[in-house]
Amino acid sequence: MSAFEQKNSPSSGQETVITKSIATRRATLEDATRISHLLAASFSRDPIFNWMTRVNGRAAALNRFFHWVMRERVIPLGETWMTADGYAAAAWIAPYAEAKPESLAEELRLVSVLMSLTGVSRFSRGAAIAKAIEHAHPPEPYFYLAFVGVAPRFQGAGLGTALLENTLARVDAAGMPAFLENSNPRNVRLYERFGFRVTREITARKDAPPLFAMLRPGKNQ
Secondary structure: OEEOOOOOOOOOOOOEEEEOOEEEEEOOHHHHHHHHHHHHHHOOOOHHHHHHOOOOOHHHHHHHHHHHHHHHHHHHHOOEEEEOOOOEEEEEEOOOOOOOOOOHHHHHHHHHHHHHHHOOOOHHHHHHHHHHHHHHOOOOOOEEEEEEEEOHHHOOOOHHHHHHHHHHHHHHHHOOOEEEEEOOHHHHHHHHHOOOEEEEEEOOOOOOOOEEEEEEOOOOO
């Protein structure tokens, strides 16, 4: 999912890349707190998250959710990148990533994290979104852009675009497709400029905001 709308086989360690006049680096677990704050602020007005996140304590709930996701699920897979200034981050999952095996304890922990995000009254909304997203993923291997965000005060300055260019260069080098779910209709055209195309509109429930599945073919396809 993205929150950087415009206005009007990995190596380990902190690898640095400079492209398109901005420096980016691979995130480590030490960056989890900073990235979670960044994403929580970025998605504070996101249509999907606003629909499914609890009303009371929303900011704290978003921060807890993103911290858990980044620390436990995404950063350890090695394809989370951030600008050197820390104002933008893109969390990718590579097709060759080795995720931790799902145990019963992990499944219960995931339910607990989702409940913390949604609260009891909106838990069914969060579960509906999760189920709908799971069924919308393409069958072939792909790089998955789980989250990309830019600090609100820097949105529209080109940081998100530059970071996306940098990270898509890695996808192109691998000759793989890229996939994302776009939770903000205003970003559809931005992604289309990068070669993504809407493959389907994901509707979790009749009262849910639209979510757009978008696929970018591999350069060799």
